[in-house]
Structure formats: structure tokens, C-alpha cells
Amino acid sequence: MSSTDKAGAGRWRWLSGGRQRRQEEVILMLLCALSIPSILPFGVYRLLQGNWASAAVDMALVAAMAAVIVHVWRTGRYKVAGLCVTIFYSAGMLATVYLRGVGLVYWVYPTMIAAYFVLRPSLALGINSVALVVLVTILSGRVEVVNLATIIVTIGLVNLFAYIFSYRTGLQNQRLHTASELDFLTGVGNRRALDRRLAEYAQERRPQPESCLLLLDLDHFKQVNDEYGHAAGDKVLVRLAEVMRRHTRSTDRIFRYGGEEFAIIASGAGLSAAGSLAEGLRAAVASAPLLEQHPITISIGLAFMDKTRTPDEWLAQADKLLYAAKQGGRNAVRVAEPS
Numbered sequence: 001m002s003s004t005d006k007a008g009a010g011r012w013r014w015l016s017g018g019r020q021r022r023q024e025e026v027i028l029m030l031l032c033a034l035s036i037p038s039i040l041p042f043g044v045y046r047l048l049q050g051n052w053a054s055a056a057v058d059m060a061l062v063a064a065m066a067a068v069i070v071h072v073w074r075t076g077r078y079k080v081a082g083l084c085v086t087i088f089y090s091a092g093m094l095a096t097v098y099l100r101g102v103g104l105v106y107w108v109y110p111t112m113i114a115a116y117f118v119l120r121p122s123l124a125l126g127i128n129s130v131a132l133v134v135l136v137t138i139l140s141g142r143v144e145v146v147n148l149a150t151i152i153v154t155i156g157l158v159n160l161f162a163y164i165f166s167y168r169t170g171l172q173n174q175r176l177h178t179a180s181e182l183d184f185l186t187g188v189g190n191r192r193a194l195d196r197r198l199a200e201y202a203q204e205r206r207p208q209p210e211s212c213l214l215l216l217d218l219d220h221f222k223q224v225n226d227e228y229g230h231a232a233g234d235k236v237l238v239r240l241a242e243v244m245r246r247h248t249r250s251t252d253r254i255f256r257y258g259g260e261e262f263a264i265i266a267s268g269a270g271l272s273a274a275g276s277l278a279e280g281l282r283a284a285v286a287s288a289p290l291l292e293q294h295p296i297t298i299s300i301g302l303a304f305m306d307k308t309r310t311p312d313e314w315l316a317q318a319d320k321l322l323y324a325a326k327q328g329g330r331n332a333v334r335v336a337e338p339s
């Protein structure tokens, strides 16, 4: 289940160690933390019995789980750790059945379900399928055929149900995430989506194509609302979003910043290319019939998304230039000076 949503992080604050953690981190640490008291008593029991091989498997699993908790706690990295935990679990479970026989096959079920908590469903299913093949190889000849068939069918069903549940939950999370970042009126990204995208761009360490931020504002929009009504104003906003979609490239991202203000991230465009884009957009809006018998224009402020500055500074600069475009008479574009 691979949602990256941080919602609900507040609920886990007591587990966070002072930082905001993703749900995946918390689930992985909880899974490992719960495994330790579940496995440790058996390890101790087998040690006391002098059953060294089984005890070694149990103790190795406990040590691995403790190491994963420390690693995730300190680094916040959970993807490779989740894969390792699943492989440790599967290997430990197979070794236990190999050493102690079919009586320990009950461990297979929780182990396989756990995989769906920490990995994406297809990966969990893949690893569990390999584990099932190994398990059948271990057990064939050691249990009756009908018992082996029962084990295969029940493990298959458990995996099928867990896969469907995990896949469906992932899909729902994705839909919710998408819906939470859309502006319901115009269908473009909302302010939350803009903030996330800007933060991602600012934090990305790998080289990225140079990009610009455009802030657009409808001119004298209050007048449109006052004269033609709010519904007509809404229609203008929807049509403006359509014009923006038509006059931007597929790599550009459009957002509604608030009210009658929009933002565009022009990806792979320097100041000059983004300036041409802004000018083309301004002209397209001025000539488009956004509202019958009433000319509609926009003003645009354009800032370069310079990595030495923060998203707030990009927004502030674009906003300042937008204000300058308004002050200069509207229906205009103001581009930042190249630094």
C-alpha cells in the first residue's frame, strides 16, 4: 500500500521522534516492532531446548527487525527496508518450515499478508509466489498430497484476497489524492497542488530543466461579476482555463492560485521562452470570446524558478510583477530581469 499521503501524521506524532513521518514509515516500524515480541519467545524457548538452528533463525529475524526499526527511525527511508523485511520474513518462514516441518506452516499466512502492508501489491504477490514455490518444494514428499493441495489453495486464496484489498485501497488513495488537488470549478490543479509541485521542484537535488512561474490575474473581474452575475463570472473562469490548456505545452502545469488568479509552471522554459508563452497567452485571452459583448483580458507576472531562492520568493516576485502589470494599465506581461 503505497500512499505517500502524510494525512493523519498527527495521530502518529507520539511515534514520530519529533519529525513528520510518512504513514509507510510508521507502518513498517510498527510491523517490525510487533514481530519482535511475537518471535523472540519462540527463539528463547528453542535456545533453552538446545534447538540451535531454529533458535538462530528466530534470533536473526529479531535482530533484522530491530535493525530495520533503527534504520527507518534514523533515516526515514522505508522502500528498500520494506523489501528487505519481506525477504527476511519469507526466508525465515521457509527456513522454519524446512527445519521444523509442516506444523509451522501457520507462520506462512501472517508473513505473506504482512508483505502487502509494506510493498506495492504486484511486488508482494511476486515475492509470495516465489516463496510458495519454494514452500511446495520443501513440503513435497513430506506431507500427504491432499494436505499439500490444501496448503497451496489456502495460501493462494489469502494472497488473492490480500492483493485485491491492497490494490483497491491503493486505487482509492490515488483517487482521493487526485481529487484533493483539483479545483472543482475549472478542473486545473488547486493551490495545494501548486504548493506541492513548487516544493518538490525546490527540493529535487538532481538537475532539472529550468522552469518559470507565471501568475495570471483577470482584469477588472469584479466588474464582470457585478454586471453579468456570479454564474457568468464562473463561466469566464472555466473558459479561461480552457484557453490556458490550449495555449500551454503538455509539460506545463496549470493551477488556480485563488479566486480569479491562476499560476502556470512552465517547465523546461527559461525567461525568454516563458515570456513568449505568457505573451501568446495574453493575446489569446484578449481575442477569445470568454464573455459575449465584453472584452476580457489578463495580466501576467513571470518569475524564474531560481534554485537559490524559495517557492515563497518565486511567488512573491511573480506577484510583484503581476502588480506592476496591473499598475501599467493591465492586459500586459511583466517578466523578471535575468539575474
Ligand SMILES: Nc1nc2c(ncn2[C@@H]2O[C@H](COP(=O)(O)OP(=O)(O)OP(=O)(O)O)[C@@H](O)[C@H]2O)c(=O)[nH]1
Pocket (backbone or CB within 6 Å): 217, 218, 219, 220, 221, 222, 223, 225, 229, 230, 231, 232, 233, 234, 237, 258, 259, 260, 326, 330
Ligand atoms: N464568479 C466568480 N468570481 C470570483 C470567484 N473568486 C473570486 N471572484 C471574484 O473576483 C473578483 C476579484 O475582484 P478584485 O480583487 O477587486 O479584482 P479585479 O476586479 O479583477 O481588479 P484587478 O485585479 O485590479 O484588475 C471579486 O469580485 C470576487 O468576487 C469565483 O470563483 N467565481
